[in-house]
Amino acid sequence: MYYIGPHVSIAKDISLAPERAKELGATGFALFTKNQKIWKAKPLEEESIKAFEENMKRLAFPRESVLPHAGYLINPATGKDDLREKSFLLMLDEMERARLLDLKALNIHPGAYVEGEREDGIKRTVLFIDQVLERTESVMIALENTAGAGTVLGDKLEELEKMMALSKHPERIGITIDTMHLFGAGYDVKGNVGKVMDEVFSRFGEEKLIGMHLNDSKVPLSSHKDRHESLGEGLIGIEPFLHLMHDERLEGKPLVLETPNEEKWAEEIRILLDEGKK
Secondary structure, three states: OOEEEEEOOOOOOHHHHHHHHHHOOOOOEEEEOOOOOOOOOOOOOHHHHHHHHHHHHHOOOOHHHEEEEOOOOOOOOOOOHHHHHHHHHHHHHHHHHHHHOOOOEEEEOOOEOOOOOHHHHHHHHHHHHHHHHHOOOOOEEEEEOOOOOOOEOOOOHHHHHHHHHHOOOHHHEEEEEEHHHHHHHOOOHHHHHHHHHHHHHHHHOOOOEEEEEEOEEOOOOOOOOOOEEOOOOOOOOOHHHHHHOOOHHHOOOEEEEOOOOHHHHHHHHHHHHHHHOO
C-alpha cells in the first residue's frame, strides 16, 4: 500500500484533517499539529483528539500513513541561548501533540547553525534532539534532508547519517527524504532517481526512512535553493515520481505532496496511485 496525500490544513479543528485528505482521494497525509508560525498555542482539546482518532479509523488512515511536520520556528542548530530555549519548549509541545494523536514520528529540519562552524551546528542539533527524546516518549524524530541554502544543515545524506550516529538515542531517529531538496542539494533524482534511492537505503536502511516529500523543483540541480513545483511541471519532471511508485521499499510509508497548487493535489494523487497499481 502506497500512502499518498498532501499536507492538509488543520483550520477550525485538527480533527478535520483526515476528512480533507480523504476528499482528495488520499491514502495518507501530512499536517501541522498547531499553527506552524507561532511559539505557543492552546493545548489540544480532548474532544478534538477523540474526533481525530475516530476520523482516522472511520476513513481507514493507519497511524503510519500520517507524517506530522514540526513548526518552522524551531531551530535545533542555533547557538543563541534564547532561541534554543524557545525552540526546545516548542519541540516538546509538538512531540506531546503527536503522542496525543497517536502518530509515529514528527518531521523536523536540522536547522541553521549561523553562529560558529558547521561542526558546531551539527553537535548542537544532536544535543537538542537527544534532550528532546529524553524528555518525551514513543514518538520518533524524522530528520528531513534540505537543499542546503546558507548555513542550513542536512543537505548531504552523510550529514544526516552523522547526526544519527552521534545521537545517544538513534533508535528513535529516522529520516524524511524530500525529492526537491535532494535535487537542490545536487542529487540527480531526474537523471537516476533509482540510484539516489539506493544510496538512501544503503545509508539508512528501509526501517529508518519514515516517509518522503514528493515535490518537483522550480530551481536547477545543485542550486541550493528551496522552491517547490507541482509534479511534472518543474525541472525534475514526472518520470522520476512514476518510477518511485514501483519501488516496493516505499510501501507503507507516507509519501507527502508539498506541491504549491492545491487545485492539482487530487490529480497528482490519482496519477501516483494509478501508477502504483500497474
